[in-house]
Amino acid sequence: MATAHTAEEQIEKLREEIRHHEYLYYMLDAPEISDAQYDALMNQLKKLEAEHPGLITPDSPTQRVGGKPGGGFAKVAHSRPMLSLDNAYNAEELRAWDSRVRTGLSSSESVKYVCELKLDGLSMALQYTAAQDGSARLQRGLTRGDGTTGEDVTTNVRTIRSVPLSVSAKKLAAAKLPQDFEVRGEVVLPHVAFVKMNEERVAQGMAPAANPRNAAAGTIRTLEPNIVAQRRLDLYAYFLLRDGETLLPTHTETLEALRTAGFRVNPHAKTVKNIDGVIEFIAAAEPLRETLGYEIDGVVIKVDSTAQQRRLGFTGKAPRWAIAYKFAARAAVTKLEDVHFQVGRTGKVTPVAVLVPVLIGGTTVTRATLHNADEIARLGVKIGDSVQVERGGDVIPKIVEVVEDKQHPRGNKEIVFPSTCPVCGTELVRVEGEVDWRCINNSCPARVREELLHWASRGVMNIEGLGDAMVAQLLGQAPTFDGETAEVTEEGAPITTRKPLIYNIADLYRLKREQLLGLERVGEKTADALLAQIDRSCSAGLARVLLGLGIRFVGERTAQLLAQHFGSIEALKKATAEELEAVNEVGPKVAQAIVEFFAIEKNQQLISDLESLGLKMTAEKKVVGTALNGLTFVLTGTLPNLTRDEAKERIEAAGGKVSGSVSKKTSFVVAGEEAGSKLEKAQSLGVKILDEEGLLELLKG
Structure with missing residues (x-):
């Protein structure tokens, strides 16, 4: 057995040699030794480290596979946001x-x-x-x-x-x-x-x-x-x-x-x-x-x-x-076998094409969206047709056209869009000016399921462990495990297999440990971890709650702006459409949708229940000045000292709004060098033009 000093030298030499060969193999694809020779070096290092455990370091090649993570994965804030790209x-x-x-x-x-x-x-x-x-x-x-x-x-x-x-x-x-x-x-x-x-x-x-x-x-x-x-x-x-x-x-x-x-x-x-x-x-x-x-x-x-x-x-x-x-979508031709109708969390009914499985860009596609009744009519598609399927943006499969030739004869079964909800039987409604048919039953099991999945999703409450299978079981439906198909009726609705444990979002926060332990594939660790995640979500804050409630047209950015402007759910509930439109980036359509949401008794009760169950319904209210209240600005060109972001922040902090386009409602256009077409449009409409100095003077006021 080697002495500690000799062993330390041998271990470090072996580590350097192994790291060198790992670099050649994994980074450069240019190995100098065989797999057997590499394994022999690794085994020699493992033997020496076993004899001298005090010399093991976290960066040793033998330490690549450690123990299990304890109880899931901890959440850690990034040093700088990891943003998506346009x-x-x-x-x-x-x-x-x-x-x-x-x-x-x-x-x-x-x-x-x-x-x-x-x-x-x-x-x-x-x-x-x-x-x-x-x-x-x-x-x-x-x-x-x-x-x-x-x-x-x-x-x-x-x-x-x-x-x-x-x-x-x-x-x-x-x-x-x-x-x-x-x-x-x-x-x-x-x-x-x-x-x-x-x-x-x-x-x-x-x-x-x-x-x-x-x-x-x-x-x-x-x-x-x-x-x-x-x-x-x-x-x-x-x-x-x-x-x-x-x-x-x-x-x-x-x-x-x-x-x-x-x-x-x-x-x-x-x-x-x-x-x-x-x-x-x-x-x-x-x-x-x-x-x-x-x-x-x-x-x-x-x-x-x-x-x-x-x-x-x-x-x-x-x-x-x-x-x-983004590269052009990949496409393939396959056969349309059937159409199911899927109900989303807002009640929107979407026709989903059931396809003969086809490989597109490394992914086996068995389902594709048909969007709505108008799209079915536009395509003229029937069950039994051969269709061209694309992965839109290489992600969401969609049918783009019917293929008809000697090898691809037409189908003969018409696609009949339902007049009632395929899950709860409520008569579907189509709002004038919209293309979508919707189920207006707020208690529809399909809507509740999608609401729960949305609430638990990573961008909203981030409740780890509350996925498809768990939500299905909580609602008393047949779960899906390992990609198997859950039990459904002929219309595609989930089959109820037991009495539901929950009926809405608030019921999540009333769940007990013993209830979870009665579900399939749920042991003590899984139950405790889920309850801990649900409890943690109580402190997510007002912006996440607003996003999770699924108010039409209210996305992540709008939810943040509303939370910062009103500071509490109580203040937001009382806001009129005019007061809502005073919030930057909130227009008449969004404001009306918010007012209508809070006017519904079921929504009022849900919010009241969530408050009583301990969810945080407040946010730090952003202090906004009044110097530019009621004024709308458009920024164009390059300013001498302020970046566009800085100018926008200062305008909004003073109560003004910043728009991306010039109209008769624009109060001022702030123009810098190479201002372009926005300046020309402002001049043609008689909108007042400011330079950076003029903007700073207004801000002082």
């Missing part, structure tokens, strides 16, 4: 975005763009902290979550071979990185691993996963790290942060620093001088999607300069300095 679908939209970028910067500036493949996986944030030996060690891996808060999946991330458990002091120096930093990237499941995983699932009597992206997301949230390790996930890094701020002057330098530090960076990236270069890159990238061995669904374009990124800033949901170009 999309473009053609060259015209890309050029319009390029124009907006240049308008947001000085006219004398040149703009370079970096083009990268848009990987179809899940976003991940990796946080590294300083170690005593001068290296940086992986401290935490977070999922995107709702964009502001992610789930701590560190134990599973450590199993991904392309994620360095540590970055040596030498590599940090070469990459010019500090010891504490954050890397963001995309986790993907390669096609080979996806096929193998599905073969194993089928052999075990389980339904195959629908596509690699869903499989990757499900894998990273598995509570068994050994399973995660077997799946062979991969991570491509594309972003560097420190304390929520970008580290290097350009994105090009960021990608190079990541490579130097030992992270896997996708090789298909290019810095171009203008939007024409972007369009050329896209044309070359699209044919690659069939040959890469992993899923992509487009190209991401970013402004290269970090300083320019900061000046361009963000909208409420996305950076202005980046955009995603």
Whole structure:
């Protein structure tokens, strides 16, 4: 047996050798030794560490698979929100975005763009902290979550071979990185691993996963790290942060620093001088999607300069300095076997096509939306027809046309849109001017089910464990497990198998442990975890409650604005349509929908019940000045000192509203350099024009 000093040297030498071979194999796809030789090195290291457990460190190659996460995944706030990207679908939209970028910067500036493949996986944030030996060690891996808060999946991330458990002091120096930093990237499941995983699932009597992206997301949230390790996930890094701020002057330098530090960076990236270069890159990238061995669904374009990124800033949901170009939808021809009618949480009835299974872009499609009765009539589609199906945005399948030729004869069974709700039998209503038919029964089981799923979703109350199967059981319906089909009636309505435990959202907060223990596949740990999640959601705040209530036209941004403006549910309930329209971005249609929602007795009772059950129905009220009350502004061009975001914030803080278009109702247009068509329209309508100095004078008043 080696002495401690000798063992320490041997262990460190073995670790360096194994890390070197892991880098060659997982990062460069250029192994120098066989799998058997690699395994021999790993076994030698394991043996030495077993003899000297005091020498085991968290970044040792043997520690990639640790213990189980305790009781699920903890929620952790991101250092900086992980936002989504705006999309473009053609060259015209890309050029319009390029124009907006240049308008947001000085006219004398040149703009370079970096083009990268848009990987179809899940976003991940990796946080590294300083170690005593001068290296940086992986401290935490977070999922995107709702964009502001992610789930701590560190134990599973450590199993991904392309994620360095540590970055040596030498590599940090070469990459010019500090010891504490954050890397963001995309986790993907390669096609080979996806096929193998599905073969194993089928052999075990389980339904195959629908596509690699869903499989990757499900894998990273598995509570068994050994399973995660077997799946062979991969991570491509594309972003560097420190304390929520970008580290290097350009994105090009960021990608190079990541490579130097030992992270896997996708090789298909290019810095171009203008939007024409972007369009050329896209044309070359699209044919690659069939040959890469992993899923992509487009190209991401970013402004290269970090300083320019900061000046361009963000909208409420996305950076202005980046955009995603989405590839054309993939399509295939298959047969329409039947149509079911699905009832959503607002009562909207959607026809869903039942298809002969067909593979489109790596995903087996068995269902597609037909949108509404008007779309069925427009397509002229019948049951038995051959139809062309597209994955819209490579996500939601839809029928785009009927295919008719010698090999594809027409069907002969008409699709009859129901006159009553297929679930509760209530007569359907179609509001004048709208295309959708709706069930107006607020107690309809299908509506209640969708309301509960919406309430529990990640972007609303984020109640982990309250998914399809659990909600079905709580409502007394047959659950769905492992992709199997739940029991339904001929009309597609869920079959009730027992007395419901809940009838509405408020009943969630009345659930008892013993009730949950009586459900299928629910043990003590599952019951306790769900009750803890439900209890935690009580403190989510007013904006999340408003979003969860499902008020028509009230999305995340509007819910936040209403919460900040009124500060409490009581104040909001009493607001008139005129008072609601005074809130920035709330128009007459939204205001009327809010008034109508709070006028319904059932909704009043639900809110009262939720309050009495301990849900937080207040928010920090945003103090708004009165200097610009009742005035509407449009911003155009580049101002000398204020960015567009800063100008908007100051106008809104003074009680004014900012609109994106000029009309007769516009009070002032604030114009800077290269103001363009908005200035011309303002002049033609006789709208008053201000420069930055004039705006600042108004703000003083």
